[in-house]
Amino acid sequence: MSIKIQDLTVTFKNGVTAVNHADLLIPGGIYGLLGENGAGKTTLMRVLTTVLKPTGGNVTIDGMLYSEGNYEKIQKKIGYLPQEIDLYPQLTVRECLEYMGELSGVEKTECKKRIDKYLEKTSLAEHQKKKMRQLSGGMKRRVGLVQALLNEPDFLIVDEPTTGLDPEERIRIRNLLVDFAEDRTVLFSTHVVEDLAATCNQLAVMKKGEFLFAGNVRDLLNAAKGHVWSCHVEEDWMARKLEEKYHISAKQYTDRGMQLRLISERRPGIECEPCEATLEDAYIYMTNEF
Numbered sequence: 001m002s003i004k005i006q007d008l009t010v011t012f013k014n015g016v017t018a019v020n021h022a023d024l025l026i027p028g029g030i031y032g033l034l035g036e037n038g039a040g041k042t043t044l045m046r047v048l049t050t051v052l053k054p055t056g057g058n059v060t061i062d063g064m065l066y067s068e069g070n071y072e073k074i075q076k077k078i079g080y081l082p083q084e085i086d087l088y089p090q091l092t093v094r095e096c097l098e099y100m101g102e103l104s105g106v107e108k109t110e111c112k113k114r115i116d117k118y119l120e121k122t123s124l125a126e127h128q129k130k131k132m133r134q135l136s137g138g139m140k141r142r143v144g145l146v147q148a149l150l151n152e153p154d155f156l157i158v159d160e161p162t163t164g165l166d167p168e169e170r171i172r173i174r175n176l177l178v179d180f181a182e183d184r185t186v187l188f189s190t191h192v193v194e195d196l197a198a199t200c201n202q203l204a205v206m207k208k209g210e211f212l213f214a215g216n217v218r219d220l221l222n223a224a225k226g227h228v229w230s231c232h233v234e235e236d237w238m239a240r241k242l243e244e245k246y247h248i249s250a251k252q253y254t255d256r257g258m259q260l261r262l263i264s265e266r267r268p269g270i271e272c273e274p275c276e277a278t279l280e281d282a283y284i285y286m287t288n289e290f
């Protein structure tokens with residue numbers, strides 16, 4: 001399943017243009033979406049779920065145009081985990097999921113089977129009798145993901161799925177998404193670059209409503225090649241001076257001072273070693289001006 005976005009624009013009533021003439025092709029598999037706060041990611045995802053109608057441009061899903069007459073068919077193909085989700089606090093996890101399954105039109109017996117399967121995969125089986133209001137933030141997030149998976153959508157859109165999860169659960173959810181994407185399309189939006197590095201081969205980087213990059217992770221890393229440097233300083237004031245001049249992607253105290261990673265168009269005028277770019281370095285290189 002592929003999703004084609006052409007010349008997409010969303011301007012809100014207050015005059016803010018959140019998506020600005022954007023073009024993107026989301027192929028099958030798991031596709032990452034990265035971008036700073038306010039870049040337009042949620043707005044784009046809301047358009048893709050059909051909740052929000054764009055001001056201009058168009059979207060097709062496997063050739064089917066997003067249009068009034070097709071919305072119902074398109075909605076059946078889509079699962080969505082929004083950033084903020086507060087599901088029926090008075091219901092138990094199981095009741096809540098059964099209700100959500102009913103709303104998405106999944107047949108009862110099949111729905112029960114899927115609930116069992118995904119509760120197991122998200123380590124929630126033992127919590128299914130708890131009321132939604134008794135759950136921790138990370139557990140609510142996982143219930144949200146299960147509800148998005150219940151109709152086994154061809155196109156799954158997840159906004160920050162790993163927020164609030166402990167490291168083990170984060171890995172489990174990432175792996176679940178990768179498995180789910182084997183024969184489907186998953187759009188994975190996050191600020192956690194590490195999550196994308198561990199799951200996606202392809203991604204898009206968004207800024208101010210536009211795509212600065214769309215393609216292979218390898219190509220993004222290559223773009224930053226030769227622009228990442230490591231250096232060591234002995235005094236704090238030296239580190240502060242470097243921070244004024246360069247983008248610093250990491251700093252760490254050592255027993256002799258501080259180790260810094262600098263992102264710079266040219267070799268910095270200090271003693272330093274070139275180093276291999278991580279996805280985080282490449283993201284900083286791509287989204288900042290030098």
Ligand SMILES: Nc1ncnc2c1ncn2[C@@H]1O[C@H](COP(=O)(O)OP(=O)(O)OP(=O)(O)O)[C@@H](O)[C@H]1O
Pocket residue numbers: 012013014016017018035036037038039040041042043044083
């Ligand atoms: N309903 C709305 N009305 C007016 N402006 C909006 C609305 N929704 C979003 N915006 C604005 O559109 C821009 C993009 O917001 P959006 O939520 O899409 O960004 P984002 O990339 O998802 O950010 P974050 O990473 O913080 O969730 C922001 O300037 C935001 O303030």
